[in-house]
Amino acid sequence: MTDFAWHDGHLYVATDAGIARLTRDEQLELVSRQANVCSLAVHQGKLYAGLVVGGVVEVQPMTEAMLRAARLSPAQASAKAPRQVRLAVVGERLLALTPDGVQVVSPKANGGFEWERFDRPGSPRQRLKSGHVTSLAFDATGRLWVGTFEQGLDILDPETGDVLRHVQDETVREINYLCATSRLSPMLAATSQGIVAFESNGRVVRRYDTASSMLIGNAVSHLCPVNSGSGPAALAVATAKGLTLWQDGIGRSLTAFHGLPSNYLYCCAVHDSRLYVGTLAGLAELDGLRVVRTWRTDNAELPANWISALLSVDGLLYVGTYGGGVCALHPNGDMVRFPETKGIEVNLNAMATDGERLYVGTLDRGLLVYDLRRRQWRVWQSGLPSSNVTALAVRPDALFVGTTGGLARIERYRFE
Numbered sequence: 001m002t003d004f005a006w007h008d009g010h011l012y013v014a015t016d017a018g019i020a021r022l023t024r025d026e027q028l029e030l031v032s033r034q035a036n037v038c039s040l041a042v043h044q045g046k047l048y049a050g051l052v053v054g055g056v057v058e059v060q061p062m063t064e065a066m067l068r069a070a071r072l073s074p075a076q077a078s079a080k081a082p083r084q085v086r087l088a089v090v091g092e093r094l095l096a097l098t099p100d101g102v103q104v105v106s107p108k109a110n111g112g113f114e115w116e117r118f119d120r121p122g123s124p125r126q127r128l129k130s131g132h133v134t135s136l137a138f139d140a141t142g143r144l145w146v147g148t149f150e151q152g153l154d155i156l157d158p159e160t161g162d163v164l165r166h167v168q169d170e171t172v173r174e175i176n177y178l179c180a181t182s183r184l185s186p187m188l189a190a191t192s193q194g195i196v197a198f199e200s201n202g203r204v205v206r207r208y209d210t211a212s213s214m215l216i217g218n219a220v221s222h223l224c225p226v227n228s229g230s231g232p233a234a235l236a237v238a239t240a241k242g243l244t245l246w247q248d249g250i251g252r253s254l255t256a257f258h259g260l261p262s263n264y265l266y267c268c269a270v271h272d273s274r275l276y277v278g279t280l281a282g283l284a285e286l287d288g289l290r291v292v293r294t295w296r297t298d299n300a301e302l303p304a305n306w307i308s309a310l311l312s313v314d315g316l317l318y319v320g321t322y323g324g325g326v327c328a329l330h331p332n333g334d335m336v337r338f339p340e341t342k343g344i345e346v347n348l349n350a351m352a353t354d355g356e357r358l359y360v361g362t363l364d365r366g367l368l369v370y371d372l373r374r375r376q377w378r379v380w381q382s383g384l385p386s387s388n389v390t391a392l393a394v395r396p397d398a399l400f401v402g403t404t405g406g407l408a409r410i411e412r413y414r415f416e
Contacts, residue, residue, distance in 0.1 A: 001015055002037060003037070003086075012059065018033045018035065018037070019032040032057075034059075038085065039087045043107075049087075050087040056113050084098055090409075128148075130149060130150060131385070133403060136400055145178050147177070152175065153175050158409070164202075175189050176221050177190040177222050178190075182223065186199060213251060214246070216244045217241030221265060221349075222267045222268055226270060236275055238278075241255070241263050243268075259290075259291030260291060262281035263279075265277055266349070269312050271312040276329075281306075282307065301334070306323060309350055311358070320351050321346060324344075325342050326360055347388070348390070351392065353372075356371070365379055366384050367384065368380070383408055384403055384405075384408055385408055
């Protein structure tokens with residue numbers, strides 16, 4: 001069995017060899033000999049099947065003659081139809097989740113189907129510039145900012161998916177991280193060419209780089225606001241050449257010479273009033289501008305030295321690694337591994353929480369979900385445009401998931 005759906009008072013079951021339905025006397029009867037069905041969905045009163053080999057077919061109660069004819073037609077098997085189609089219904093739309101991204105499927109009167117990229121629908125105003133999402137952040141008004149790998153950023157209406165504004169120029173191009181919690185600006189973008197500050201409407205107001213702002217490196221991986229009480233806004237800037245602590249226009253930098261495990265930094269987090277920095281060669285704890293402790297595979301239970309994500313939750317610092325899964329730093333300084341995540345590559349800064357669960361984006365396993373109360377892990381891939389999860393943003397009612405194949409919204413109740 002590959003999927004099932006409730007339709008017209010019957011339970012329909014999809015298998016590799018065809019589609020059957022459960023009768024009222026609890027017997028299975030064949031309704032289609034269509035092979036390689038991987039998903040079923042009910043849309044506007046009709047039942048549709050997504051196929052491994054590519055395309056979609058409508059499933060109907062069939063006579064013997066119809067059963068013999070129930071094969072994928074040439075129109076349905078057109079070159080535009082992607083393979084490995086998993087169907088989902090969101091609102092009034094029938095969506096096809098494929099390895100190449102999310103498509104909107106529109107049945108036509110002649111029995112065929114129109115296909116359109118979900119992240120690139122119709123008008124230019126409603127089009128994501130790129131499906132390769134690298135960072136997500138909500139601004140103060142609830143709009144979703146989407147950073148991409150090579151095409152700048154888009155500001156979206158999270159309810160409709162409409163793009164309200166696209167921003168891209170020579171520096172707003174390769175977005176590594178979006179930060180909406182700094183007092184410096186309504187939105188900051190960490191890019192391959194420094195930091196870009198935006199007004200709430202998406203207009204660029206200032207750029208910071210090695211020449212203008214005493215940053216130690218222009219390739220910025222992460223930005224972390226540092227609590228400075230009522231004093232000037234402070235910001236920890238992780239770069240490929242070290243760490244810059246930037247405050248009131250003055251940057252003070254640390255490198256491996258000052259005790260960092262490596263100059264290649266990927267993430268930062270404030271935990272228990274201390275700043276922690278994830279590097280290519282381990283984790284470091286800072287007290288002001290002084291490195292006071294480091295964790296590596298040779299001196300702690302760290303599963304891998306490459307630290308790709310950090311998140312402080314309920315007294316623990318969760319540490320995502322590239323190749324070693326997830327572990328947690330306890331208040332006594334001990335690092336505790338999660339064997340369920342062994343060998344997993346956690347993507348850069350792809351970690352978020354809603355207070356009940358920890359969400360972790362991985363290179364090829366989809367989404368890892370950790371129930372903080374039950375202390376249980378599970379893998380979630382349903383509804384994802386790609387198993388390469390690169391960015392996460394949490395709202396009270398939904399989780400927004402960025403991948404290399406597009407953007408997905410998952411209602412939080414589905415994780416219960």
